[in-house]
Amino acid sequence: MSTEMTHPAGTRVLILLDDPTGDDASRTLPLAAHLRQVDADDLHVSVLDLGVTRGDGIFETLDAVEGSPQSLEPHLARLANSARLLDLPAPSLDLYREAVHRAIALSPYPRISVKLVMTRGIEGAGACTGWVYAEEIPDFTAERENGIRVVTLDRGYRHDVAQTSPWLLQGAKTLSYAVNKSVYREAARRGADDVIFLSQDGYVLEGPTSSVILQFGQHFVTPSTDQGILAGTAQAAFFEFCEANGYTSEYRLVPADELAQADSIWLSSSVRQIVPVRELDGTARSFDAEVTAAALEHLLGRRS
Amino acid sequence: MSTEMTHPAGTRVLILLDDPTGDDASRTLPLAAHLRQVDADDLHVSVLDLGVTRGDGIFETLDAVEGSPQSLEPHLARLANSARLLDLPAPSLDLYREAVHRAIALSPYPRISVKLVMTRGIEGAGACTGWVYAEEIPDFTAERENGIRVVTLDRGYRHDVAQTSPWLLQGAKTLSYAVNKSVYREAARRGADDVIFLSQDGYVLEGPTSSVILQFGQHFVTPSTDQGILAGTAQAAFFEFCEANGYTSEYRLVPADELAQADSIWLSSSVRQIVPVRELDGTARSFDAEVTAAALEHLLGRRS
Structure with a gap:
């Protein structure tokens, strides 16, 4: 995957995670090499992904204020706990953390929500699907x-x-x-x-x-x-x-x-x-x- | 959408439904014009589709034997009932019926399962996402x-x-x-x-x-x-x-x-x-x- 990242034309940032359950200790490539910014308006999920056919996956949503994620570590810990409850492989928290920071850096807004998703992947394929998505939040x-x-x-x-x-x-x-x-x-x-x-x-x-x-x-x-x-x-x-x-x-x-x-x-x-x-x-x-x-x-x- | 349909290289058939909640009585184009066969290995769902972000959609799975769907009308009725329970727009049963027959006709196996899916679509877009997918069934x-x-x-x-x-x-x-x-x-x-x-x-x-x-x-x-x-x-x-x-x-x-x-x-x-x-x-x-x-x-x- 490419590490090239640019401000998208639209207002939303989508980063796909290659190998979202990879073992952080044994990676040979830098984390950034496992992240790929793509156009959020394109289609990136298979109709065979258990995330869509069975709702079989997990997520977290966090807020970012002026470039800084809020309670990132508690959210990552909760993502890992949800994975355990669903008997999913452990998500690579280093990779999700890197993706969150990247998404925030690429988003042009002072207040954004950042969503972390991991699905069980395509049935039978044995590889989870992961992405991080950021968009501006409304005024509450x-x-x-x-x-x-x-x-x-x-x-x-x-x-x-x-x-x-x-x-x-x-x-x-x-x-x-x-x-x-x-x-x-x-x-x-x-x-x-x-x-x-x-x-x-x-x-x-x-x-x-x-x-x-x-x-x-x-x-x-x-x-x-x-x-x-x-x-x-x-x-x-x-x-x-x-x-x-x-x-x-x-x-x-x-x-x-x-x-x-x-x-x-x-x-x-x-x-x-x-x-x-x-x-x-x-x-x-x-x-x-x-x-x-x-x-x-x-x-x-x-x-x- | 194109009505051209061909046997795919693989063993699976995927048909996307354009306007899956359209009013059957008022369609001006033939049903086939709303169906598009695509490669099941390609990606056809947005990460913003409520089907994947919230499991917000409905499905049916039916069996087809030697070219004939089993209990198709009860399955279509149940799809419509699920839509009512979820406050979804009514699925176009004529279109799903046509897609099921098309998927069966395109599938080279004597025994296949056919899955009908309708999601609430991309959040805020107000249009449901629909597809029909057929594959060979295992031996039970x-x-x-x-x-x-x-x-x-x-x-x-x-x-x-x-x-x-x-x-x-x-x-x-x-x-x-x-x-x-x-x-x-x-x-x-x-x-x-x-x-x-x-x-x-x-x-x-x-x-x-x-x-x-x-x-x-x-x-x-x-x-x-x-x-x-x-x-x-x-x-x-x-x-x-x-x-x-x-x-x-x-x-x-x-x-x-x-x-x-x-x-x-x-x-x-x-x-x-x-x-x-x-x-x-x-x-x-x-x-x-x-x-x-x-x-x-x-x-x-x-x-x-």
Whole structure:
């Protein structure tokens, strides 16, 4: 593969990874030789790739601010964890890290999202497919300041399903995200913008693309990640903000009725950072605008 | 698009559908003008297609014997039903039907599988992506005659989840099939070949790529399809065989403990047709070889 990289005509950057599961210690070529910038408008995936025929692959999305990726190492660690949960070969984290930096360097925007993808590849071929894709992110100022309307929806699984039934892949960030799309359509039918999943046995889990954070006075709570949910990278940064500002924070089981009792609820995610909930299941809610602004500043200030 | 079709150098046939959700009644060009045969080894899917980034699409797989598709209309009906469950535009069934016949005509083998795919297309573009793909099927004689080893695995959902939580898309045949792949790996770890899903509340559901049929003497039972499972096309043909041969058949709830009581258990599916279960959760089982052979003959004899 060529290492030649140029600013594309369009606004998006796509880098294909040759050998995305290669052993970093034994590579003979430099990492850059395994990266190839291509036109994002061209077609690069086979109809036989298990990523498309079965949603059989993993991904991560992170934010980059002024040339610096946010929480890159936690995202890479989560990608590796998703690979383990799917019995995929370990992704080459050195190669993905290099591709992320390359994509950011090639992108002309101050604020971009960077998506890391690895599929199981073409059925029977035994080689994974990998790419990194960067594009400009929209402006979330209105949602962050005014809040969003959220509905709770049943995810159908018990809160302990990741322990009892690991083959259901709960806690992995997979390409099988049709349900995570479907619930946004259900939210829209209910006049809402986003979703908080509840377990079948009544615990707060996460959003389809976010973590949930609750405020009780000076104490902040998020659902514990042993419930088949993702360890949120933005949520972790929010808890760092809490610790730095004298607040306490906790990971634990959160019964659904605590949503109504919380002083504030936020959804945290890599690209949108945090947004407060201003309406839950049709009921107006207040939220702490001061904490929202301060935490957002901390989250946006992350570099690497 | 060109209507020129030729036998490919390889053994596989790939036909891309232009405008797969077009209104059949108002087309001005002939159907064939919307079909384009391409090389299956080339790349035809964008990394931005929601089929690959979110597993956001639907599919069907059917068998073709000696130039004739099996249960084509039930498969087309199920494709349309999956589209409804995912709030996708209705697929053009005339166009998919034409593409299936074309793919079969172009395939040099007497026994082929034909896969119909429709994705939501590139995010924001508002146009679905569609293709039909045909390849030779392997020989399943050994499994059909000797039976297979099966394990039961929890699907995590209650049996009534399709009614209570339709946003979970149970009963749709989607491209988000990572779990359906994952359970085969779990089965292999347990020394088995295939899986029967149980609902979280203890009912028999279906296999990851098959329906379940139980025999009790002259009476044949399959789980009712209001449990978020697919209406099996091969299972329906099996019940036709039952009716034609003086057996009775029934769709109903099947508590998991009935698996141990059944005289025979089969998994039915389009390409493998039916295979008997010779071992369930590590326990050897007998099965009715005579019914297996007769039903298989009926299933393989289907034309159109």
